[in-house]
Amino acid sequence: MTGRETMSSFKLGLSILWPACWTALPIKMAFAMLFMAMGTIHLETKLGITFLMLLMTPVSVFAFFVISLGVGFHFGEGTGLPLLFLVCIPVDIWSLGLVARTVFLERLRLEPPASLGVGLWVRFAVAGAIYLPFLWVVQGGATDLARSIVKSILDTDMLKHMPVAERIGLEFTAWGSASLVVLLALTYIGLSILGKLVEGRAANAQPAGDTYQELISRWDMIRVPADQSLMLTAFTAAGAVLSILFWAVLPVSTPHPHECCKPAAETVAPPFDAQKSLSKGEKAFKDAELKIAAIEQRSAEDEKDKQKGGKDKAGVKESSPKNEGKPAQPAAGKPAGSGK
Numbered sequence: 225m226t227g228r229e230t231m232s233s234f235k236l237g238l239s240i241l242w243p244a245c246w247t248a249l250p251i252k253m254a255f256a257m258l259f260m261a262m263g264t265i266h267l268e269t270k271l272g273i274t275f276l277m278l279l280m281t282p283v284s285v286f287a288f289f290v291i292s293l294g295v296g297f298h299f300g301e302g303t304g305l306p307l308l309f310l311v312c313i314p315v316d317i318w319s320l321g322l323v324a325r326t327v328f329l330e331r332l333r334l335e336p337p338a339s340l341g342v343g344l345w346v347r348f349a350v351a352g353a354i355y356l357p358f359l360w361v362v363q364g365g366a367t368d369l370a371r372s373i374v375k376s377i378l379d380t381d382m383l384k385h386m387p388v389a390e391r392i393g394l395e396f397t398a399w400g401s402a403s404l405v406v407l408l409a410l411t412y413i414g415l416s417i418l419g420k421l422v423e424g425r426a427a428n429a430q431p432a433g434d435t436y437q438e439l440i441s442r443w444d445m446i447r448v449p450a451d452q453s454l455m456l457t458a459f460t461a462a463g464a465v466l467s468i469l470f471w472a473v474l475p476v477s478t479p480h481p482h483e484c485c486k487p488a489a490e491t492v493a494p495p496f497d498a499q500k501s502l503s504k505g506e507k508a509f510k511d512a513e514l515k516i517a518a519i520e521q522r523s524a525e526d527e528k529d530k531q532k533g534g535k536d537k538a539g540v541k542e543s544s545p546k547n548e549g550k551p552a553q554p555a556a557g558k559p560a561g562s563g564k
Contacts, residue, residue: 233419248319264304282316283352334429370399
């Protein structure tokens with residue numbers, strides 16, 4: 225293969241697939257958010273990252289259906305899931321064509337063949353429909369096998385009494401490392417396969433006769449549309465339409481209470497009136513002063529009553545000894561000598 229830079233199959237596949245993923249992802253996410261707002265997509269919470277990884281790559285358009293139907297692994301539900309992947313097909317074709325033309329000119333110094341984006345997308349989609357389910361099954365089996373092996377090792381007599389925290393950390397590290405190694409190996413093989421597919425398209429390409437500076441100008445101008453005003457208008461209009469649709473359908477997915485379970489009506493608290501609050505405070509202080517004065521007056525009266533009652537009791541006690549000192553007088557009507 226003639227070119228300025230000799231690239232391995234892995235590097236060639238990575239240099240096309242990785243930029244194409246990130247070029248198309250913002251547009252795909254706009255449609256994904258719109259479908260989720262419409263309520264046509266319901267994803268499993270723990271599988272959101274997996275769905276995002278499948279959404280961002282151009283090789284997963286058919287692999288998604290194979291994994292969902294053939295393997296029996298469901299990412300979610302709703303008619304928006306297959307519709308989203310079908311809508312993403314032209315976006316993937318555009319991003320692959322843009323990135324591949326850049327790589328052909330700047331890295332390989334080859335003239336990009338006609339309909340390069342469509343040709344690469346067909347090859348990538350077919351390869352992904354075969355390889356991604358295989359990767360899914362192998363990776364899942366390797367992870368389960370690593371978990372069982374690690375669990376059997378940790379259940380031995382020597383490690384059985386290990387503390388729980390250390391056991392969990394060691395278990396996750398052991399089977400996670402083995403699973404990661406398998407995933408990296410399978411990813412390397414998959415990118416090498418994609419690189420071989422790109423080499424098949426590059427084998428029939430003609431060498432570019434321009435100088436390096438002219439090639440740089442060509443692949444740089446690929447990103448600049450011929451009619452910039454039309455491109456800006458189209459992007460602005462598309463963004464405005466998607467935004468209006470998103471906000472128009474968003475309340476549909478907002479949860480509302482059922483008719484039989486409506487919450488009780490709550491009265492709205494009146495606004496805070498500082499003058500009224502101060503008046504109430506002053507009135508409360510005045511009432512408190514009057515009550516305190518009444519209590520003090522009542523206490524003073526009680527004290528006076530106690531003192532007065534004490535004096536009366538003291539007078540009674542003083543008069544009783546005087547009466548006891550006088551002799552008893554004889555009964556009236558009896559003579560002095562009637563005792564005989």
